[in-house]
Amino acid sequence: MAGAGGGNDIQWCFSQVKGAVDDDVAEGTSRKEAQVMLLSYVPACELQGLRFKPIHYSVGGRFTKPRKLYRVDLSRNQLGDREKVRHFDQATKDLVTQCLRTGQFKRTSSSSGNKIQSHSRGEYNVYSTFQSHEPEFDYLKSLEIEEKINKIRWLPQKNAAQFLLSTNDKTIKLWKISERDKRPEGYNLKEEDGRYRDPTTVTTLRVPVFRPMDLMVEASPRRIFANAHTYHINSISINSDYETYLSADDLRINLWHLEITDRSFNIVDIKPANMEELTEVITAAEFHPNSCNTFVYSSSKGTIRLCDMRASALCDRHSKLFEEPEDPSNRSFFSEIISSISDVKFSHSGRYMMTRDYLSVKIWDLNMENRPVETYQVHEYLRSKLCSLYENDCIFDKFECCWNGSDSVVMTGSYNNFFRMFDRNTKRDITLEASRENNKPRTVLKPRKVCASGKRKKDEISVDSLDFNKKILHTAWHPKENIIAVATTNNLYIFQDKVN
Amino acid sequence: MGWNQRLGGGSGVWLFRRTPISERMMLSKGLKRKREEEEEGLAVDTWWLDPGHPAVAQAPAATAASSSLFDLSVLKLHHSLRQSEPDLRHLVLVVNTLRRIQASMAPAATLPPVPSPPPAPGVADSLLASSDAALSASMASLLEDLSHIEGLSQVPQPLADEGPLGRPTAGAPPSLGALDLLGPATGCLLDDSLEGLFEDIDTSMYDSELWAPASESLKPGPVEGPGKEETTPELDEAELDYLMDVLVGTQALERPPGPGR
Numbered sequence: 152m153a154g155a156g157g158g159n160d161i162q163w164c165f166s167q168v169k170g171a172v173d174d175d176v177a178e179g180t181s182r183k184e185a186q187v188m189l190l191s192y193v194p195a196c197e198l199q200g201l202r203f204k205p206i207h208y209s210v211g212g213r214f215t216k217p218r219k220l221y222r223v224d225l226s227r228n229q230l231g232d233r234e235k236v237r238h239f240d241q242a243t244k245d246l247v248t249q250c251l252r253t254g255q256f257k258r259t260s261s262s263s264g265n266k267i268q269s270h271s272r273g274e275y276n277v278y279s280t281f282q283s284h285e286p287e288f289d290y291l292k293s294l295e296i297e298e299k300i301n302k303i304r305w306l307p308q309k310n311a312a313q314f315l316l317s318t319n320d321k322t323i324k325l326w327k328i329s330e331r332d333k334r335p336e337g338y339n340l341k342e343e344d345g346r347y348r349d350p351t352t353v354t355t356l357r358v359p360v361f362r363p364m365d366l367m368v369e370a371s372p373r374r375i376f377a378n379a380h381t382y383h384i385n386s387i388s389i390n391s392d393y394e395t396y397l398s399a400d401d402l403r404i405n406l407w408h409l410e411i412t413d414r415s416f417n418i419v420d421i422k423p424a425n426m427e428e429l430t431e432v433i434t435a436a437e438f439h440p441n442s443c444n445t446f447v448y449s450s451s452k453g454t455i456r457l458c459d460m461r462a463s464a465l466c467d468r469h470s471k472l473f474e475e476p477e478d479p480s481n482r483s484f485f486s487e488i489i490s491s492i493s494d495v496k497f498s499h500s501g502r503y504m505m506t507r508d509y510l511s512v513k514i515w516d517l518n519m520e521n522r523p524v525e526t527y528q529v530h531e532y533l534r535s536k537l538c539s540l541y542e543n544d545c546i547f548d549k550f551e552c553c554w555n556g557s558d559s560v561v562m563t564g565s566y567n568n569f570f571r572m573f574d575r576n577t578k579r580d581i582t583l584e585a586s587r588e589n590n591k592p593r594t595v596l597k598p599r600k601v602c603a604s605g606k607r608k609k610d611e612i613s614v615d616s617l618d619f620n621k622k623i624l625h626t627a628w629h630p631k632e633n634i635i636a637v638a639t640t641n642n643l644y645i646f647q648d649k650v651n
Numbered sequence: 652m653g654w655n656q657r658l659g660g661g662s663g664v665w666l667f668r669r670t671p672i673s674e675r676m677m678l679s680k681g682l683k684r685k686r687e688e689e690e691e692g693l694a695v696d697t698w699w700l701d702p703g704h705p706a707v708a709q710a711p712a713a714t715a716a717s718s719s720l721f722d723l724s725v726l727k728l729h730h731s732l733r734q735s736e737p738d739l740r741h742l743v744l745v746v747n748t749l750r751r752i753q754a755s756m757a758p759a760a761t762l763p764p765v766p767s768p769p770p771a772p773g774v775a776d777s778l779l780a781s782s783d784a785a786l787s788a789s790m791a792s793l794l795e796d797l798s799h800i801e802g803l804s805q806v807p808q809p810l811a812d813e814g815p816l817g818r819p820t821a822g823a824p825p826s827l828g829a830l831d832l833l834g835p836a837t838g839c840l841l842d843d844s845l846e847g848l849f850e851d852i853d854t855s856m857y858d859s860e861l862w863a864p865a866s867e868s869l870k871p872g873p874v875e876g877p878g879k880e881e882t883t884p885e886l887d888e889a890e891l892d893y894l895m896d897v898l899v900g901t902q903a904l905e906r907p908p909g910p911g912r
Contacts, residue, residue, distance in 0.1 A: 401739040429743060431743065
């Protein structure tokens, strides 16, 4: 079962990488563009239902590359012969040939013949790319609003089209992504190239018909939710009612209806009457996956507040406050900064939530407010380097975290293009690296280790040689499979577990 | 970079232009990071821990290094404030850290000057005293301005809990009143029609140089002047006067509005 194996029973293999070869980003060179790139999953040849029997077996029955194939049509319960292959359409033949040529297949045998199964699950190819936000200019403040996208959230799929919300600092947009694989042909008044025909030249009438065409993916903005945020939007979260969503900036959280763009409800406002008294900002917010009236938001002081929208219109008073008391032995000038929560994510079950602060990942039981039920150290070796990290501003980096489909493993990023997984059941953890060096497909990733101090063992990396410009802030786990996406500065890596 | 200021009294539209924070923050010009101290500090594992921590010896090195961390934080704050739209989280975290450092350095100010403490804490004290006022003043004014930004740019929301002006604050500039006339009536101030009015106006005359001659006549502030000159010799008198004028000039802008507003 996907995800049930845990982070360490799984052997993670490189699958794909997309992006620039050079992973370094020079300061202030390129604008952060608001391009949304969608990748679609192309399954490996799905040859289920088709069985292929090689004409010749080698001695001992071991599989050799078949020289000829023929199809066993199980539905008809007949053993086919060579002749049947000719009845395949060309697409199927091409597919089979391609699959066998790439060596992605292995054979499993059963009494009714050999079945060809794929080694991997397929790959992600670019499906569509579109510009989500344009750079804007705020005339009142003479400020440019960057078009860089802060968050993207998918809506649950209701029909053939996909919908997603994307947001920059100020504006949220709802995008519809639809496929078009047919086009009408045979207009009476329009030529095929679009030019209009002179009506007087039309002598007969015909009915336009839809003909297949090459797949075209269209992204169109359906709603624009603007002018509701004075400060920078850091989170969007779709409600389980699939009708509303929230957007959070540094001081306020607004509730929107997906159909209504000209107004929103303010549900949290922590702006003090006197801005001099400002000591805390909102850092992340999320709706509960099952309760449509419940959401949480985290703060720069390391607290999480759970709010119930049924209690009052303005949820300034929390229903629950989650906060772990500070460990006095670790107190320092930087205590507050490293306690600032950069991401909060509910488990799929809705019973737990996970928070990410600078050095650790914490799992909270929603029924217990005074401390987390589990704490995992992401890179404790950085605790003695906090001053340097403060100096170069790395201490303000905002790492995200994610759950796997079964909520048994959590994952988050670190520096040097390392990312970490923690298995909640076995309590084991693993550190892996996203690097183009291991970029042969199905190469198993080798676990990495950072040496905090003292004698460095072979294959370990010392803390001082970590590259703090190579940071993995965003990771994602497929909701059903053991496929993960990990983002470095300029590249997106996809890893899969080794299919046995 | 600031906002474009248009002193358009006739049109009744006031936009704001503020001098860059660098010219207001007293400490910005002369402040150099004390690299040697900092490197020394980094070599010691725990020097930057809270001085109340039992593991930290009350050594002069610790205090001096605290001071350099203080300087670093001020630099960061300064840099953050200089952004066109400051990252509020970064700002708040740096300010809170600064407050922690200040709180830990404050006891040093009460120590008698004669015995062991080296000159460093003394420098830190005067820096602290002078900078605290400037820091608070600048922070306060900036955060006030941020709330003014909100007041100006907020499109009226029927269900929002505040009107276009945001929460009124004591420091609201008089011009907001005029803007108020425009705000609710016309809705979004970002209409193209309004913007079109200003397209042909050259704004270069409203650059920062305008402020210096205009404010020369103002009295310099009482607090910072003498102390600063002793402890930061890098600031020369002309720069000092200029900065003082700007500070006072800005504070004049934020005088509370008269009754009836």
